[in-house]
Amino acid sequence: MAEAMNGAESLVRTLIAGGIDVCFTNPGTSEMHFVAALDKVPGMRCVLGLFEGVVTGAADGYYRMLQRPAATLLHLGPGLANGLANLHNAKKANSGIVNIVGEHATYHIAHDAPLTADIEGVAAPMSHWVKTSPSSRAVAADGACAIEAARRIPGQIATLILPADTAWGAADGIAEAAPPQAPGQVSSDAVKAAAALLRSSERATLLLGGDALRQHCLELAGRIAAKTGCGLLTEGANTRLERGAGRVQVERIPYVVDRALGVMRAAGNLVLVGAREPVAFFAYPDKPSLLMPKDARSTKLAGVDQDIAAALEALAIELGAMGTAPASVAAPHRPLLPKGPVTPAAIASILGAMLPENAIVVDESVTTGREFFPATAGAPPHDWINNRGGSIGYGMPVAIGAAIACPDRRVIALEGDGSAMYTLQSLWTMAREGLAVTVLIFANGTYNILRGELTNVGVRNPGPRAVDMLSIGRPDLDWVSLAHGMGVKAAGAQTCEELAKALNAGLNAQGPYLIELRL
Ligand SMILES: Cc1ncc(C[n+]2csc(CCOP(=O)(O)OP(=O)(O)O)c2C)c(N)n1
Ligand SMILES: [Mg+2]
Numbered sequence: 001m002a003e004a005m006n007g008a009e010s011l012v013r014t015l016i017a018g019g020i021d022v023c024f025t026n027p028g029t030s031e032m033h034f035v036a037a038l039d040k041v042p043g044m045r046c047v048l049g050l051f052e053g054v055v056t057g058a059a060d061g062y063y064r065m066l067q068r069p070a071a072t073l074l075h076l077g078p079g080l081a082n083g084l085a086n087l088h089n090a091k092k093a094n095s096g097i098v099n100i101v102g103e104h105a106t107y108h109i110a111h112d113a114p115l116t117a118d119i120e121g122v123a124a125p126m127s128h129w130v131k132t133s134p135s136s137r138a139v140a141a142d143g144a145c146a147i148e149a150a151r152r153i154p155g156q157i158a159t160l161i162l163p164a165d166t167a168w169g170a171a172d173g174i175a176e177a178a179p180p181q182a183p184g185q186v187s188s189d190a191v192k193a194a195a196a197l198l199r200s201s202e203r204a205t206l207l208l209g210g211d212a213l214r215q216h217c218l219e220l221a222g223r224i225a226a227k228t229g230c231g232l233l234t235e236g237a238n239t240r241l242e243r244g245a246g247r248v249q250v251e252r253i254p255y256v257v258d259r260a261l262g263v264m265r266a267a268g269n270l271v272l273v274g275a276r277e278p279v280a281f282f283a284y285p286d287k288p289s290l291l292m293p294k295d296a297r298s299t300k301l302a303g304v305d306q307d308i309a310a311a312l313e314a315l316a317i318e319l320g321a322m323g324t325a326p327a328s329v330a331a332p333h334r335p336l337l338p339k340g341p342v343t344p345a346a347i348a349s350i351l352g353a354m355l356p357e358n359a360i361v362v363d364e365s366v367t368t369g370r371e372f373f374p375a376t377a378g379a380p381p382h383d384w385i386n387n388r389g390g391s392i393g394y395g396m397p398v399a400i401g402a403a404i405a406c407p408d409r410r411v412i413a414l415e416g417d418g419s420a421m422y423t424l425q426s427l428w429t430m431a432r433e434g435l436a437v438t439v440l441i442f443a444n445g446t447y448n449i450l451r452g453e454l455t456n457v458g459v460r461n462p463g464p465r466a467v468d469m470l471s472i473g474r475p476d477l478d479w480v481s482l483a484h485g486m487g488v489k490a491a492g493a494q495t496c497e498e499l500a501k502a503l504n505a506g507l508n509a510q511g512p513y514l515i516e517l518r519l
Contacts, residue, residue, distance in 0.1 A: 006033060006136060014174045014175050018144060023046050028076065030103060050425035053085055094239060097155070131145070186310070190302070195318045195319055197297075213239070224319060231268075238252070242383055246381060251373070440503075489505075
């Protein structure tokens with residue numbers, strides 16, 4: 001007689017049947033039956049991360065590239081808590097993820113063992129869907145519900161808590177998740193209102209987000225812009241923007257509030273397409289939270305839960321724009337390689353000159369990268385990924401997930417040194433999995449952005465104690481050694497010539513490669 005299936009195996013088989021075939025993991029004792037089931041059942045790629053922020057961030061990057069959830073495996077409340085910051089970022093990016101979080105056996109919870117915690121309470125703020133499975137016979141059905149929740153459009157964070165006895169007890173078999181639902185269609189009223197706003201004599205702009213940043217949608221937006229003369233703009237940080245030569249270019253709303261206000265004043269009225277009315281990252285004394293001018297208005301064409309491509313097409317048809325060639329198409333352009341000392345502008349030119357076709361750029365460059373767009377606009381087609389949730393340490397984990405999702409593409413992670421330190425362990429996973437990720441560390445030895453913020457909130461002449469809290473020197477980080485210590489090839493660079501040489505080595509390496517750029 002065949003060996004009976006336990007709860008853990010029924011869940012693994014349910015996940016695989018539901019199209020989830022990658023699990024980013026950091027397990028513990030309570031997850032051992034799940035680990036054994038992963039071992040027994042073929043078809044799941046398991047990727048170990050040495051900190052849960054790596055695990056959750058990798059699942060975010062995976063979804064951003066494939067629009068398909070991965071699973072995570074996390075160890076009780078503390079393991080989940082370690083992964084929360086990047087779950088927050090994933091949630092803001094509308095990435096679907098199925099978190100499997102181990103829990104003590106149901107009868108053990110009452111004894112308040114060391115790892116006992118309110119896991120549902122920990123999960124709730126960063127999850128759309130949370131459930132503790134009550135029994136081994138319910139686990140498969142609960143797993144199917146988690147898959148359905150994660151696959152909703154836009155993607156959701158689904159957290160399934162798995163008490164150990166539900167994993168080792170007997171199960172009845174697998175459960176089938178319902179097929180993903182199609183996104184909702186926008187109403188003809190929404191299309192007409194958008195068309196009316198664009199036809200008026202007042203200045204107007206399409207503010208694009210979510211799926212509107214895919215090539216096909218950008219092309220429709222470009223046709224509308226050419227026909228009506230409207231502007232094209234995106235939010236400051238995007239889940240995934242398809243850009244480069246031959247694609248319709250869009251500007252981002254700047255981070256710095258005064259600059260953002262200028263851009264929004266020039267934008268006029270807004271048609272919102274997968275984006276919300278823009279808000280400042282932070283409040284500052286005497287500056288507004290809302291970035292639109294008071295006399296501007298907006299109309300929503302489509303939300304991220306709706307069929308954005310169909311909405312843009314309906315709008316283009318309504319405006320008679322389908323036969324119009326798109327505006328703002330980026331001409332192919334490779335800047336010349338600069339020489340001498342490295343500046344942010346020079347780095348932008350080097351990236352523009354060297355970005356490989358189809359590259360995936362994960363941008364956590366913070367202050368160094370503020371002006372990277374113009375010089376890279378004409379590089380061969382590539383994707384550009386930003387931090388949607390503002391919690392730093394997202395970049396290298398997301399790069400892992402993107403590389404696993406797209407093994408044929410080069411991933412370039414642009415990292416502030418402060419940000420990179422949050423999830424440094426990512427390097428080890430990159431090396432272990434042989435991922436083609438080139439990591440550029442902008443080693444300025446500071447939390448540079450916060451120096452500006454100190455001034456922005458009105459602090460004049462900061463003293464040594466304040467300055468010291470924004471410096472990450474003393475001791476200086478040695479990124480080449482840190483990379484080597486985790487099995488990643490690395491080189492330092494100080495000039496443009498050295499950076500170009502190192503980038504060339506990185507982009508031709510088999511696995512990951514780190515470049516410490518001393519600024
Ligand atoms: C989880 C988290 N902690 C702290 C911050 C505050 N913070 C924002 S940017 C930043 C420093 C970024 O430094 P770095 O990556 O070196 O970029 P630079 O400013 O030097 O360009 C910090 C600490 C944050 N955003 N998220
Ligand atoms: Mg820095």
